[in-house]
Amino acid sequence: MLFPTIDFAVFFMVVFTGSWVLRPHKVAWRVFILAASLVFYGWWDWGFLYLLMASIGINWLFGLLVHRALTVDGERTPASLWLVRIAVVINLGILGYFKYFDFFVTSIAERLNSLGISMSTPVLQIVLPIGISFFTFQAISYVIDIGRGHWREPLSLLDFAVYLSFFAHLVAGPIVRASEFAPQLDHLPDPRYVKSAEAFMLIFRGMFKKVVISSFLATQVVDPVFRLPGAYGRWEVLWAIYGYAIQIYADFSGYTDIAIGIALLLGIQFPLNFDSPYAATSLQDFWRRWHMTLSRWLRDYLYIPLGGNRGSKLFTYRNLFLVMLLGGLWHGANWTFVAWGCIHGGYLVGERVVKERWVGHEIGLPPKLVTALQWFLTFNVVCVAWVFFRAQSIGGAFDILWQVVAGSGTNSGVTALLIFVIVASVASQFVPNSFPRRVELWFGRLAPILQTAGLGVGLLLIDALGPEGVAPFIYFQF
Amino acid sequence: MTSSGRPGSPLRPPAEEDEGFVRRVLLRPFKSRHPGTMPAGLVLVIMVLGLSLAMVLNAGATLRKSNAKGDGWRNGVATVIATVSDTFQFTFARSRIDAALGKNQGSGIDAAELVRRQQEAEVAQQQADALEAARRPPVITAPTAASPVHLWVGGDSITQTLGASLQRVIATTGVFTSTLDYHVSTGIARPDYFNWPEHLVKGVLPKDQPSILVMMFGANDGQNMTDLQGRALQRGSPEWLAEYRRRVAATMDLLKSPTNDRLTIWCGPPPMGPGSKVKGMDEINYIISTEASTRPWIQFFDTWPFFSDANFQYTLEAPNADGARRVLRQKDDVHMTVVGADRVSWAILNRISKLVDLSAGRIAPPASEAPPPEIVERTEIPPTMPGAE
Numbered sequence: 001m002l003f004p005t006i007d008f009a010v011f012f013m014v015v016f017t018g019s020w021v022l023r024p025h026k027v028a029w030r031v032f033i034l035a036a037s038l039v040f041y042g043w044w045d046w047g048f049l050y051l052l053m054a055s056i057g058i059n060w061l062f063g064l065l066v067h068r069a070l071t072v073d074g075e076r077t078p079a080s081l082w083l084v085r086i087a088v089v090i091n092l093g094i095l096g097y098f099k100y101f102d103f104f105v106t107s108i109a110e111r112l113n114s115l116g117i118s119m120s121t122p123v124l125q126i127v128l129p130i131g132i133s134f135f136t137f138q139a140i141s142y143v144i145d146i147g148r149g150h151w152r153e154p155l156s157l158l159d160f161a162v163y164l165s166f167f168a169h170l171v172a173g174p175i176v177r178a179s180e181f182a183p184q185l186d187h188l189p190d191p192r193y194v195k196s197a198e199a200f201m202l203i204f205r206g207m208f209k210k211v212v213i214s215s216f217l218a219t220q221v222v223d224p225v226f227r228l229p230g231a232y233g234r235w236e237v238l239w240a241i242y243g244y245a246i247q248i249y250a251d252f253s254g255y256t257d258i259a260i261g262i263a264l265l266l267g268i269q270f271p272l273n274f275d276s277p278y279a280a281t282s283l284q285d286f287w288r289r290w291h292m293t294l295s296r297w298l299r300d301y302l303y304i305p306l307g308g309n310r311g312s313k314l315f316t317y318r319n320l321f322l323v324m325l326l327g328g329l330w331h332g333a334n335w336t337f338v339a340w341g342c343i344h345g346g347y348l349v350g351e352r353v354v355k356e357r358w359v360g361h362e363i364g365l366p367p368k369l370v371t372a373l374q375w376f377l378t379f380n381v382v383c384v385a386w387v388f389f390r391a392q393s394i395g396g397a398f399d400i401l402w403q404v405v406a407g408s409g410t411n412s413g414v415t416a417l418l419i420f421v422i423v424a425s426v427a428s429q430f431v432p433n434s435f436p437r438r439v440e441l442w443f444g445r446l447a448p449i450l451q452t453a454g455l456g457v458g459l460l461l462i463d464a465l466g467p468e469g470v471a472p473f474i475y476f477q478f
Numbered sequence: 479m480t481s482s483g484r485p486g487s488p489l490r491p492p493a494e495e496d497e498g499f500v501r502r503v504l505l506r507p508f509k510s511r512h513p514g515t516m517p518a519g520l521v522l523v524i525m526v527l528g529l530s531l532a533m534v535l536n537a538g539a540t541l542r543k544s545n546a547k548g549d550g551w552r553n554g555v556a557t558v559i560a561t562v563s564d565t566f567q568f569t570f571a572r573s574r575i576d577a578a579l580g581k582n583q584g585s586g587i588d589a590a591e592l593v594r595r596q597q598e599a600e601v602a603q604q605q606a607d608a609l610e611a612a613r614r615p616p617v618i619t620a621p622t623a624a625s626p627v628h629l630w631v632g633g634d635s636i637t638q639t640l641g642a643s644l645q646r647v648i649a650t651t652g653v654f655t656s657t658l659d660y661h662v663s664t665g666i667a668r669p670d671y672f673n674w675p676e677h678l679v680k681g682v683l684p685k686d687q688p689s690i691l692v693m694m695f696g697a698n699d700g701q702n703m704t705d706l707q708g709r710a711l712q713r714g715s716p717e718w719l720a721e722y723r724r725r726v727a728a729t730m731d732l733l734k735s736p737t738n739d740r741l742t743i744w745c746g747p748p749p750m751g752p753g754s755k756v757k758g759m760d761e762i763n764y765i766i767s768t769e770a771s772t773r774p775w776i777q778f779f780d781t782w783p784f785f786s787d788a789n790f791q792y793t794l795e796a797p798n799a800d801g802a803r804r805v806l807r808q809k810d811d812v813h814m815t816v817v818g819a820d821r822v823s824w825a826i827l828n829r830i831s832k833l834v835d836l837s838a839g840r841i842a843p844p845a846s847e848a849p850p851p852e853i854v855e856r857t858e859i860p861p862t863m864p865g866a867e
Contacts, residue, residue, distance in 0.1 A: 006540070006552075009529050016525070020518040196521045197514035219662060227635070227813060228642050265521065334809075392808050392815060444514035447507050448524050455528025460535045464575040467663075 001043040003207075003258045011040065012262065015167075019266050020191050030158050030185065033166065040167035041131075048129045052165060055094070059139035060160040062087035066147045067154045074149035084147035088140055095136045098129060100333040131171030133330060135164050137297055142178045144301055150179065159185055168263040172255050174273040175293040181268075189267030197444030199264040200451070201436065204458050206257030209250035211466035216421060217247040219467055221413055226390055229400045234407035235414050237400060239422065244390050245383045246425040249278065252291070278382070279429040281374040283347050286382060298323050317352065321345035331389070336397060339388040347381055379426075535572055537563035542670060544710075553702075553710050615774040616741045618689050620835035621653040627834065630688035632659035633695050636747070636813055643819035644692060647827050651839030657686050665699035666725045675729045683733075689740055690834070691733065692826060694781070696747035696762040697812055714758055723765045730769055730776045741833060742776050743826060746859070748785035749792040751811025760863035767859040779829055780855035782863075784822045785814075790856075790863060800845035817847075824848040825855075 001008050015036045022029040042049045062083060069080035142160070145151055155163065155178065163181045225232050225240035232240070253274040260270045273293050280286035287295045303323045309316040321342075328341020363370070384401070391397035443451065508516060516524075533540070537560040544556035563569045621627035629648060631641040641658035648654040659682065664672040674695065682688065703711050703721055711718040733742045746763035750756035763782060770778035785806055787793040795805045798821060806818030814822070824843040831841060 006533075013522075013526065013529070016518075017522060020522075191518040193510065193512045193515035194518045194521050195514060196516045196524070223635075224638065224662070227808070228638055228816075231638075231642055393805070441513050444510075444516075445507050447505050448516075448520060449505055452524050452527040452531065455524065456531025456535060459528070459532035460572060461575075463532070463536045463539060464572055464579065 001040050030162050034162050037165040037167040056161045060157050062143050063146050063154045087143040091136050091140050134173050168259045195264050197440045199261040201440045202257045202261030206254040209254030211462050214247050214250040215467045217243040229403045237403040242422050245386050276429040317349040320348050336388045340385050343385040534563045534568040538569040616738050618834045622838040623652045626653050626655045627689045629656045629690040630686050631692040633693045634664050635662040639814045639819040644823040647823040653839035665695045667699035667703050691742040694745040700758050727769045734775050743779050745779040748781045751792050754811035764859050764861045799848045799850045820847040821849050
């Protein structure tokens with residue numbers, strides 16, 4: 001079920017009512033939310049539910065076994081370590097099967113064919129269940145956290161099922177930790193103080209980003225140009241590259257805005273997932289602002305276990321690079337994602353080297369100009385990396401970049417509206433966070449009838465400004 | 479969930495309880511102990527009223543979309559709401575916005591009727607010599623470098639890559655000029671969104687004056703349609719298939735040249751991959767091929783074998799004539815890669831060369847781009863393909 005649809009609106013009215021009515025009844029509320037989440041997920045394909053329920057059962061069981069294998073003081077034992085490793089392998093095995101099997105087999109076959117050994121490729125055309133990465137990552141974090149002794153008691157099966165399947169974050173995050181979510185299951189929010197103004201603004205903002213901005217850029221410039229860059233002039237390609245940067249941000253952050261708003265209406269608080277990433281003045285800063293819950297996951301469950309910065313500089317650089325490389329591969333089985341990860345990893349390492357070497361050195365430029373240059377460089381590096389992320393192949397990415405240099409043509413696709421949308425979207429990153437908060441408070445002070453009118457007219461404008469139909473969110477595929 | 483006057487209540491003091499609910503709660507600015515918060519009950523009222531308001535304001539557009547893709551009860555509900563909203567003029571604002579944005583507000587019925595009227599006019603005009611002309615294949619003068627033949631290629635977004643490849647491929651012969659004219663998200667199921675028959679008759683034929691047309695639709699046609707009587711037809715139902723056939727036939731008839739000097743290569747859509755969720759391409763191929771078989775000016779081109787394995791099932795990659803396997807389709811399992819488009823473009827040129835004398839041109843497909851010789855069009859197109867998406 002997609003968020004910006006009538007189906008979801010009806011679904012959510014029922015869930016909202018049921019949730020607040022049943023909230024005082026712990027078990028009934030949990031069963032209700034679980035059932036609602038399964039309906040939400042099964043709406044795409046009821047077959048996916050088997051995988052989700054298997055993930056719930058397996059990881060809950062491992063959580064229990066790992067906890068039992070710890071000492072009474074919550075210290076790790078060899079048995080607990082092995083159980084955690086097995087759980088991680090099983091989770092990654094399932095994820096790998098769905099995401100990488102075809103790629104792996106095809107790559108091996110190509111390699112063998114190039115060596116003169118004929119091998120037919122049993123490509124299975126495996127359909128990737130929506131959101132598999134997100135709930136798998138959450139499940140892994142749960143088992144690892146228990147293994148680290150962060151949990152004194154494992155969750156009950158029902159609590160764990162609600163945590164893993166909660167519909168608001170199920171298919172595209174944010175990646176919420178059990179330690180953030182589980183306490184909210186027991187905490188009874190006061191139904192007199194629902195954070196409606198913040199929630200409505202988040203949902204409205206998210207829908208505008210997705211339905212209007214993302215769809216406009218996709219159909220206007222990004223899809224046609226990336227499909228056939230040779231047919232476009234350099235300025236069209238350049239704006240398509242910037243357009244894609246905005247499109248993917250609007251699409252993904254739009255989804256999480258809606259998800260956070262919806263959870264908020266049910267009295268559940270999610271962590272922030274985006275914080276004006278295109279205002280970043282370094283790539284390190286960018287990763288503190290972009291898909292923050294994934295960055296946090298990669299830091300805690302990959303970077304730190306790899307050794308983090310507890311070693312030589314080279315050791316730290318290696319870990320940084322590896323984390324970004326694996327982060328790239330997580331997006332899918334394609335060399336383009338590997339390239340994307342390498343660009344981010346390589347640039348992060350380069351950034352560290354430069355900072356360590358040049359920190360404290362005066363370069364004789366005004367600080368504001370230096371900050372502006374840092375922003376410009378960071379933004380463009382991120383955009384170049386997005387080219388690899390979006391392109392069909394490495395060659396295709398270079399075709400697009402080459403077209404910026406060598407492309408000729410009328411550039412008739414570059415319209416004033418297109419430039420305005422992209423520039424305004426980038427500019428919006430520099431709006432202080434206090435501004436949306438002030439708008440929320442203003443909206444919250446309006447008479448309910450005006451809020452109702454605002455909601456109705458807002459949805460009218462979003463539907464009118466958007467294209468026919470709603471495309472799936474980009475990050476559903478990951 | 480609320481009890482005004484109670485300690486901690488976010489609502490107003492008891493003195494205001496005498497006023498009606500609407501005046502007391504809905505019309506006055508809400509003051510909560512925690513700014514930006516409201517009782518859940520009031521939030522529900524706002525959401526229900528707000529969504530209801532949006533529903534009636536957008537009723538016309540919702541019905542338009544529902545006619546295209548909505549099924550069963552959704553379409554019934556949308557029709558009722560649109561009727562009520564129209565009666566009270568609630569859709570006025572949306573209509574004005576759509577008009578300002580240049581959005582086509584047709585319900586789908588007008589466009590279909592336009593096709594019918596065009597068809598009737600054409601049929602009346604051709605009635606005298608229809609039987610005789612219909613039996614004659616079109617005659618295209620053999621092109622030369624000095625007098626090239628003009629080819630128009632168009633269709634949906636798949637045709638973007640296909641068209642660009644075909645333009646490049648035919649340019650190598652030196653006896654073609656060409657135009658690429660694709661429109662994303664289009665087909666013949668939604669004339670309210672983009673009216674291809676109208677575009678062909680009013681735009682392409684008089685302005686471009688092509689002697690050869692190469693076109694492909696279908697990937698966006700997997701949605702409900704409205705028939706001439708305004709009934710919504712469920713995608714894939716016998717009625718839907720009959721209406722789709724009628725539209726294909728009408729479009730083909732519109733492409734008939736009175737002087738019989740125009741050839742149309744109508745390409746069936748290729749199989750779609752499992753990740754695409756696009757289905758029914760086999761049925762569309764069958765309809766196009768059978769309708770083309772009775773019209774000499776239309777030649778059906780079967781793209782299916784060029785994008786499938788030995789069992790005619792979707793394949794992401796396949797070897798070209800040089801034996802090297804290459805990826806034929808983009809990540810979405812729908813669009814062609816340049817490699818895939820090149821592969822089928824050489825096959826289309828080969829087909830054209832059998833219908834038009836291209837001896838003045840040079841046709842030399844590189845083995846790295848052309849399909850292997852054993853890949854050929856099917857001799858018979860089945861009504862459905864087992865396992866086809």
